[in-house]
Amino acid sequence: MSFEKRREIVSFLMRAMVGAVLIYSGYIKISEPLESFISSILSYKVVGENIAYYSALILPWAEVYIGVLLILGLFTNWMTKAAFLLFCFFEILLLQAMIRGLEVVNCGCFGSKHSNPIGVEFALNLIWLFFIFMAYKYSYHFSLDKFIEKKYNSNEK
């Protein structure tokens, strides 16, 4: 197997892993009390209660939907960009909390029952960002995007 082929497979696996992580973290938040996530968001001391409320409503579903589309490989280009922005946003939140020395009881990353120290989450997110970059660059061959494009392009011919 050529290096390119192996890289495509690995990139696809990376994309699937990021998708699975997003689905899992979204699902956990959806199944937990809304106020748990709201209090996690508020502990970063960046937004007020109103924004925290709407973020807690929307963000978990956004994570699930981006995760599903990433795994399937639909709109892969857009979804990898969206996931990249999402993780960058998380990184900024974590970084400012570390710099300001905020006492974040629960990072809110995987609901209220699972939480890593924010430094660990920051490092983990860097790995996910790398995975997303690889998925963006090389995972097209294992995607529904390619399957659909190939099918309808050949039909048109």
Added chain:
Amino acid sequence: MKKILVVKIITAFLSLFLATVIILILNGLNSAITDNQKSPDYRIEGKKNAKIVIIEYSDFACPACANMNFYIKNLIKYFPDDFEINFKHFPLTNIHPYSFNAAVWVECAGVEENKFFEVGDLFFKNQKEWWNNKDYVKLFEKYTKEAGANVEKIKKCFNESKTVDMVKKDIQNADKMKLNSTPTFFVNGKIAVGGMELVEAIKKEKGK
């Protein structure tokens, strides 16, 4: 090109719809869980056998539980005849390192001195001070004294781990029901996860 885009949009819409349905079904399955087992007397507040019986799984180190504790106190204050509140322990030790010990300590306050809520309320009130503090025992002693309970008696009970099994029993129950967050309530047997669902469940029961 347009056709490809349309097919992609339809496929994406269908898969997201399916994901939404699956998640809603999984969440709905939780609502089939029920708990009617009452707590020991010293862990019950309000009027016994009231119209609305609430079982509360709580963690002394959880911020949302501290907020809900305040809400529940008000429920009992303003509607003393309408509610029976049963407290159960569900310390989330993987994120709150001393919450299990806190539960054991407050349980001792209930067993030894019948001051479960007096001490427990102070644990909630001062949560930020002790939840991640290595000197938590000293702080526990301070709150116990403040609540007017016998510190030595409770400390002895705590050191002898007398109430560990009682706390563990609640945790095992919670685990059996696959509860994964605090506070989780059962309002007349029906699950309500978090404060917002609790308020809705109470409204429903009151309307009956």
